[in-house]
Amino acid sequence: xxxxxQKPSRDICQRGTSLxxxxxxxxxxTMMFWYRQQPGxxxxxxxxxxxxxxxxxxxxxxxxxxxxxxxxxxFSTLTVSNMSPEDSSIYLCSVGAxxxxxxxxxxxxxxxxx
Amino acid sequence: xxxxxxxxLFLSMQEGKNYTIYCNxxxxxxxxxxxxxxxGKSLESLFVLLSNGAVKQEGRLMASLDTKARLSTLHITAAxxxxxxxxxxxxxxxxxxxxxxxxxxxxxTVNP
Numbered sequence: 001x002x003x004x005x006q007k008p009s010r011d012i013c014q015r016g017t018s019l020x021x022x023x024x025x026x027x028x029x030t031m032m033f034w035y036r037q038q039p040g041x042x043x044x045x046x047x048x049x050x051x052x053x054x055x056x057x058x059x060x061x062x063x064x065x066x067x068x069x070x071x072x073x074x075f076s077t078l079t080v081s082n083m084s085p086e087d088s089s090i091y092l093c094s095v096g097a098x099x100x101x102x103x104x105x106x107x108x109x110x111x112x113x114x
Numbered sequence: 115x116x117x118x119x120x121x122x123l124f125l126s127m128q129e130g131k132n133y134t135i136y137c138n139x140x141x142x143x144x145x146x147x148x149x150x151x152x153x154g155k156s157l158e159s160l161f162v163l164l165s166n167g168a169v170k171q172e173g174r175l176m177a178s179l180d181t182k183a184r185l186s187t188l189h190i191t192a193a194x195x196x197x198x199x200x201x202x203x204x205x206x207x208x209x210x211x212x213x214x215x216x217x218x219x220x221x222x223t224v225n226p
Binding site (some may be wrong): 002042100101 | 217
């Protein structure tokens with residue numbers, strides 16, 4: 001299994017500002033994933049954070065809006081840039097434990113943009 | 115790319131009753147996941163189904179996978195209030211990938 005922590009757990013931000021979310025895993029993993037869950041909705045994959053290379057983004061998400069860092073095999077950050085109220089969501093990081101195991105999710109960061 | 119469709123999206127049931135949540139997916143998938151989410155919380159892994167005919171049970175929940183029909187089910191037996199939550203199924207975007215596509219979720223309310 002994997003234990004994942006995220007910081008901050010929640011934040012209220014002003015329009016136009018940026019927030020960086022941290023994700024820490026208790027073991028080394030190749031890939032880390034960032035998901036967004038808008039209010040009352042399901043989860044949507046934002047990007048895959050690869051150690052040693054650029055993050056790969058899903059359709060509809062761009063690096064300028066959601067820059068990602070992956071400095072080592074246990075840590076990643078997601079920045080939500082130039083925020084608007086539409087960015088109000090829960091942001092979750094996750095890691096896979098291998099093809100025969102589940103994917104583990106962090107506790108999430110609840111972001112409210114005013 | 116995989117598409118995942120869950121139904122029903124909302125389910126209200128009485129304690130003690132049985133019900134099934136259905137998860138249809140669009141293309142061949144080598145595995146299927148079920149998660150539970152309580153309000154304001156993250157996702158808790160319930161089951162990973164890895165092969166055709168796989169059946170897993172935990173307490174009052176039983177999940178199965180039929181890869182030929184591209185269907186997974188989550189069966190609830192003798193529901194209790196503590197099972198009230200939103201349940202998601204998810205599958206890899208394509209074979210071998212760890213990137214997941216989620217269904218819209220089924221919000222289950224179990225009434226006393």
